[in-house]
Amino acid sequence: MQHFDKLLELLNIEKEEDQRQYQNQMVLTPLSERKKKGVSWYPVTVKSTEIGTGENYYISFERVTELRQNHSFQVGDMVSLFNNSSKQGKKSSISGVITYVKRDAMRVAFSVDELPEWVEYGTLGIDLLFDAVTYKEMDAAVRKVVSSEDPRVIELRDVLIGKKKARFLDKSELPDYYEVATLNESQNEAVQNILRAQDVAIIHGPPGTGKTTTMVAAVKLTLQQEKQVLVTAPSNTAVDLLTKRLLAKGVSVIRVGNPARVNEDLIPFSLESQIAQHPDYKLLKKIRRDADEYKKMAAKYKRNFGKEEREQRKLMFAEASKLKHEAYALEKYIVDSLLNNTQVVTATLVGSVNKFIRYRRFSTVFIDEAGQALEPACWIPLLKSERVVFAGDHCQLPPTIKSFDAAKGGLTETLFEQVIKKQAVDVMLKTQYRMHEHIMQFSNKEFYQGELLAADTVVNHRLFAHADLQGEMINQPVEFIDTAGCGFEEKTMAETGSKYNPDEAGILLKHWIQLATQLQLAEPDMLKEGWFSAGIISPYQAQVKHLKELFAEHPDLTEVAPWTDINSIDGFQGQERDVVYISMVRSNDKGKIGFLEDTRRMNVALTRARKKLVVIGDSGTLGQNAFYQHFLDYIDSIGAYRSAWEWMG
Numbered sequence: 207m208q209h210f211d212k213l214l215e216l217l218n219i220e221k222e223e224d225q226r227q228y229q230n231q232m233v234l235t236p237l238s239e240r241k242k243k244g245v246s247w248y249p250v251t252v253k254s255t256e257i258g259t260g261e262n263y264y265i266s267f268e269r270v271t272e273l274r275q276n277h278s279f280q281v282g283d284m285v286s287l288f289n290n291s292s293k294q295g296k297k298s299s300i301s302g303v304i305t306y307v308k309r310d311a312m313r314v315a316f317s318v319d320e321l322p323e324w325v326e327y328g329t330l331g332i333d334l335l336f337d338a339v340t341y342k343e344m345d346a347a348v349r350k351v352v353s354s355e356d357p358r359v360i361e362l363r364d365v366l367i368g369k370k371k372a373r374f375l376d377k378s379e380l381p382d383y384y385e386v387a388t389l390n391e392s393q394n395e396a397v398q399n400i401l402r403a404q405d406v407a408i409i410h411g412p413p414g415t416g417k418t419t420t421m422v423a424a425v426k427l428t429l430q431q432e433k434q435v436l437v438t439a440p441s442n443t444a445v446d447l448l449t450k451r452l453l454a455k456g457v458s459v460i461r462v463g464n465p466a467r468v469n470e471d472l473i474p475f476s477l478e479s480q481i482a483q484h485p486d487y488k489l490l491k492k493i494r495r496d497a498d499e500y501k502k503m504a505a506k507y508k509r510n511f512g513k514e515e516r517e518q519r520k521l522m523f524a525e526a527s528k529l530k531h532e533a534y535a536l537e538k539y540i541v542d543s544l545l546n547n548t549q550v551v552t553a554t555l556v557g558s559v560n561k562f563i564r565y566r567r568f569s570t571v572f573i574d575e576a577g578q579a580l581e582p583a584c585w586i587p588l589l590k591s592e593r594v595v596f597a598g599d600h601c602q603l604p605p606t607i608k609s610f611d612a613a614k615g616g617l618t619e620t621l622f623e624q625v626i627k628k629q630a631v632d633v634m635l636k637t638q639y640r641m642h643e644h645i646m647q648f649s650n651k652e653f654y655q656g657e658l659l660a661a662d663t664v665v666n667h668r669l670f671a672h673a674d675l676q677g678e679m680i681n682q683p684v685e686f687i688d689t690a691g692c693g694f695e696e697k698t699m700a701e702t703g704s705k706y707n708p709d710e711a712g713i714l715l716k717h718w719i720q721l722a723t724q725l726q727l728a729e730p731d732m733l734k735e736g737w738f739s740a741g742i743i744s745p746y747q748a749q750v751k752h753l754k755e756l757f758a759e760h761p762d763l764t765e766v767a768p769w770t771d772i773n774s775i776d777g778f779q780g781q782e783r784d785v786v787y788i789s790m791v792r793s794n795d796k797g798k799i800g801f802l803e804d805t806r807r808m809n810v811a812l813t814r815a816r817k818k819l820v821v822i823g824d825s826g827t828l829g830q831n832a833f834y835q836h837f838l839d840y841i842d843s844i845g846a847y848r849s850a851w852e853w854m855g
């Protein structure tokens with residue numbers, strides 16, 4: 207099938223590029239360089255070793271280093287523990303997942319029956335590892351979709367790629383007419399669409415429209431018809447959020463996935479932890495220990511032994527193997543009884559191949575953040591489901607893709623987007639609960655055909671409630687500060703090629719100090735914990751870094767610093783702040799805007815603010831692009847234009 211052949215080809219291109227970037231960073235770089243780059247720790251010392259639930263060992267390491275060195279290790283990353291000892295002859299290694307990491311300490315979970323002996327000798331080091339498993343699972347899923355003889359898989363596949371029309375029950379055929387009192391009209395429409403869908407339904411959720419609220423309500427109602435559903439998303443963070451929201455609504459949930467990648471609050475709801483709490487778990491542990499003992503005893507017989515010892519050794523191995531089978535059967539019994547008694551199983555898309563649910567079938571799979579999910583990853587849970595509900599927004603961030611060719615070839619186009627185009631089964635949520643209407647309106651016109659409405663609670667909310675400030679510019683919901691003609695040229699970071707603009711950052715800082723000072727005077731309560739939040743966004747990493755340094759050094763900002771996050775656009779996806787600044791950076795004679803051409807990404811940045819959005823940029827450079835010219839026209843139409851000259855001198 208042409209569609210899938212192409213998909214496999216693109217996935218392979220992406221994998222090769224990912225691997226190439228990884229190899230450049232790791233394999234082709236000597237250890238001393240890798241250490242400098244922060245992708246290897248060497249040497250490390252073992253601080254402690256613990257046995258976890260299931261077949262897991264946790265080892266805590268400390269890095270031996272004279273310098274304060276940064277690193278790129280994060281919780282959830284795959285790493286390789288290696289032994290560089292010359293006695294060993296060849297390099298030995300095992301892989302694991304980071305469960306905790308600080309500047310010079312980390313804890314890693316290893317899924318092994320036993321730790322290799324070399325862990326106790328020689329000099330150890332840790333490398334960041336390329337995650338090939340994810341690609342393998344995606345590739346296998348796509349191949350299975352093509353070759354499947356399961357009539358339901360074939361049917362669902364044909365609907366999703368647009369060869370067959372999606373079917374819906376008539377409203378009158380719904381068991382009951384559902385209307386959730388706490389949901390608004392379009393949210394209720396989306397829920398009903400889901401209840402009627404026989405193949406696929408789509409919630410299209412523009413920023414702040416309560417996509418998660420709607421999805422949780424839909425899951426609850428679906429559970430009145432179906433015993434159990436699978437709820438997934440591409441990232442662990444999104445799955446954790448959904449798990450929390452479902453638990454808060456009284457739904458029983460088991461979170462499946464590597465415990466090292468699950469948020470700590472949710473560990474009690476993880477399958478591993480539930481297994482450990484099961485009444486038969488003690489017995490399971492005992493059987494496993496006994497099996498281990500037999501294996502160890504059998505292994506003690508060395509080379510020169512007679513017939514009798516040989517027989518004994520054989521018996522011990524047989525006993526160990528019998529006990530292992532018993533343990534396996536008991537574990538399966540425990541897992542099945544836990545899974546059979548939960549309403550929802552949550553996992554990431556790729557995590558739904560987890561050994562405990564690999565062969566389980568589900569009536570419905572919900573896929574959240576589907577606008578960011580690679581098509582091959584979606585097929586993993588789809589293969590085990592009768593029907594699918596996608597939720598997302600294809601007008602916000604697309605999936606992250608490393609290969610330019612794979613992206614150009616179409617790997618960025620999600621299944622979510624393809625279904626919207628081919629089946630037109632999406633219901634868009636139309637009331638947003640985040641932005642003042644002036645903040646919402648530009649994005650609304652450009653991306654949502656002007657169909658969005660601001661809820662009464664936010665339509666005119668302002669930063670300052672104070673009457674004296676009502677008409678003031680500082681209290682306007684949108685400001686654009688134009689740096690055109692100020693000579694604020696963009697600069698390029700030599701090592702990374704990322705752009706930054708120190709003069710623009712300077713203006714941003716001045717504006718924020720002015721605003722923060724007014725805030726402190728007018729609304730002292732706002733600065734109490736949890737009352738107020740601010741975000742500073744730049745599409746360029748180099749500018750993010752520069753802004754962070756600038757803010758850290760500034761004495762006037764100590765009070766507001768805890769409420770001000772500075773990050774890239776991707777770092778703010780799904781989040782909101784009372785005040786948001788965007789530093790556009792690009793300022794050049796040629797009108798080159800690079801990254802900023804990605805208007806979907808800019809849509810995310812422009813829709814994070816609740817009460818005030820300040821955009822700083824060069825209209826001369828930006829205005830050469832149609833999208834930004836529309837933005838500048840919009841700025842004029844609401845009287846939000848200011849010149850950076852006001853802050854100069």
Ligand SMILES: Nc1ncnc2c1ncn2[C@@H]1O[C@H](COP(=O)(O)OP(=O)(O)OP(=O)(O)O)[C@@H](O)[C@H]1O
Pocket residue numbers: 388389390393411412413414415416417418419420639640780
């Ligand atoms: N029907 C509703 N009535 C009142 N408030 C609502 C309603 N639906 C959602 N909200 C509010 O809107 C906000 C965003 O909702 P929610 O967290 O479900 O959205 P999300 O899907 O996570 O975010 P986004 O819409 O940006 O993807 C929340 O504060 C929520 O309480």
